[in-house]
Amino acid sequence: MRYTAKTRLLLTLLICTVTVQLRAQTSITVKPGEKWFGGAVNDAHLMPFKEGYNLNMYGDTRGNQAAPLLLSTTGRFIWSEEPFKFAFENNKLVITETSAALIIDSAGKTLQQAFKNAAKRFFPSKNMLPDTLLFSRPQYNTWIELVYNQNQKDILNYARSIIDNGFPPGVIMIDDNWADYYGRFDFRADRFTNAAAMIDTLHNMGFKVMLWISPFVSPDTEVYRELLAKRLLLFDNSGDANKSWDKADKPVIISWWNGYSSVLDFTNPEAKAWFQGRLDHMVKTYHLDGFKFDAGDADFYPANALSFKKATPNEHSRLWGEIGLNYPLNEYRAMWKMGGEPLVERLRDKQHSWTDLQKLIPHLTTAGLLGYQFTCPDMIGGGEFGSFIGRDRLDEELVVRSAQCSALMPMMQFSVAPWRVLSKQNLTAVKKAVDIRAKYTPYIMQLVKLSAKTGEPIARSMEYQYPNQGYTDVKGQFMLGDRYLVAPMIAKTGKKTVYLPKGTWKNDLGKQVKGPAKIEMEVAADRLPVFELVKN
Template structure:
């Protein structure tokens, strides 16, 4: 009787605490405190300022996101479910909370707050994705072929990589290789012998990835099969109380390639079917892995009915789980999968200087959310619409983009440098690739360490050097704790470099004492790097 009463008191306290946490909370921002987190694709707006707001429920900004905010004063906010956050007049307001909210103030700076949150909520699993993704440049057929993926031109692209003096690495075959979405065989009109094609790519030294998505084209044989198996999402038809067992109308989702049904990965049979088809593709066509595109939370509308009830964000996370079976993987959209051996890529950037300037804040913020194995976007931009109508690309932009990517965890080409660049600018890009090769052992060591500790491979200046007035510096980053990388990301060849306290050696041999802010002129083929030799 006494024990029963005690249990009731404890349960009552738990429920009261939970109820309190689900109501909106207002957090006073401390003097000088700056906040980061939420969605990677908004990182150029960080640290957050008054007026910024985002509801993470169903909106991950088309890239990686996590229910985590971290501050320069050592505080972090976490919830297992998405929430809305608003910065307003010196206050951080958390609302529309769907699970218990944790507000932790036990750390003392951005780095220690991140480490504490990571250890507690998304610890690293001690596993790496395929290390070829770090060791060599990647090549994606998207910008060169767009929707005309075909055997002849893929082989031509691969041969051109070798012929122009670039090292083979991972080659990604992008969208429209199949007759329709959900069909897992190469289309015969464009691929005479896909297995032989992949074998040829292997002989050249490449590993081969294939673009896939969770979508299924309606009114097809595969669609009818999957509908009969009830492994697609259903639509509630306006009846919010409709349960899965009573649902019979498939959901048709609008996405960038039209309208499709989508697999319901809350249903174990959907995951079994999909991974089975991926394994079939690997066995039949000798593929090595997959680029798993889409899976964005906003492709799972509120009207969707699933086998198990799930938020749009949870559907996105379940899409992420698919990649755990394939060490050679790449994602663009992700939710709450920090610490896992999954490769992320920043959202497609336009062929503009403005978008080039977003790479550093975006990739360093990805690290703050636990996504350490992240690739910047395709060199020169991956948003193909920004290439349309341009007879001549900005060669300087492509060179500086290659330099910006060179000492990030990965670098990925798509537009062919040898096709669009002068010999002088092509040489500058190849010099950036050669520079990366010199640092590759260090990058691989950082990746291995990150798989154990969760520490970011690339770090913001505030993360590595807290409280030195560097919180707003977005044009440079630290590669581990040893190298400061300061790529040019403007059309002007000058660069303002902020050196923290310590003694540094520049890539041109100068010994410099920090802290120091100074302006340097940067040759077209140079990537400024500074090694910390003494704190």
């Protein structure tokens, strides 16, 4: 019997794909030399996974993006529609606590092929883009400068300082505490005398404006009582695992980083319509361009919560992500199973430390492996405001190197004002990093548009682009598309080891280098090493 090429391909896929129905445990032998990635972005610095690593993704996405996906350097991938627990024990990948079938696919031979096969089947790119200003210009967030004192005067001063100090306008994000309480969607009058005029002024300066929001509602407020009466909040089962949603009468009150709040139930179409109506009100009334969707982490949806439709904590997180699809100017920090969508993701808040700076590359490239291509590194210098408290002086070199590390990633975002905390020399170095980004922006935009079509990562790990050549543990450099190798200085030593694959490369100083090669180099304070592949 003769088969067509299409039939042969289908037969191959059937042979290479195993669907494992629910069972107590699935044990997969790790092949010699096989390395695994996936699960939670915020654990990417621990990848490839080592013996002893384990994670139960049910209700735990590590405060950042995650997906029910594991991928290996031999081309295998594992997918399930629901979260599961996995561990590496005795040279085996052991999967337990499943609530949906496992797909185990071995059709590929490399990490790249594993990703492409998984993406095509389970999270294909939608050929849609977020607002491209997020990629083409730096972003500016008011968080570190103002923290909880968001106010009209200081926001405008921050914006003017951006331009006065020679930085290009782009997207500006107004962060938390702009409202009287959570769930109220109007600017607080004591800090914003005319918010619409403020945003109009920002527009005239060349900015687009985003506003921080969350799915929380402050208890014992007018809005809370309205939503409670309409049953648009998550309810508490009061310790009765058999209680149904319609019989519950007490809302869940959860603890989060800003106290205690009730939570909107987006399994209920009426809650989703109410929330989107409030967002549209903010756009119409105050001329906003989009929203920074914070929180939504799976662990903010507790096990005792009852919702209009039954849902896992992870599914609640995914539903939070769906709301952003209505706004091209969006940003998320927590996400579940929304790869391939035109949503902007940001890495979890990093501390102002060299240790956390060194996490940016593995975290960003792993986000790409999970389908989150439109990802921003954390705020330059760090976004965890607690690490700035009590510091008489920031580490200026760290801020500079952080800017350089972000410069050729899909996006770069400022928060702490470089002109306030840096010497003239170091400020010049940061501005040079912004200029470097401007030089490569046309290529970055090509990659962004291509990624919207194909789903391929914009920033790629060395193992992804150069499989099975010994680069699985290289975390200090990445490929920007298939043309540029970017090797930022991310340690205080000033010395860098760069691994060049086979080919002829031209570095940012104009010198040609033949690969494969291991290069030990000193990196000047204002330099971002970039190697262009000129010949394979």
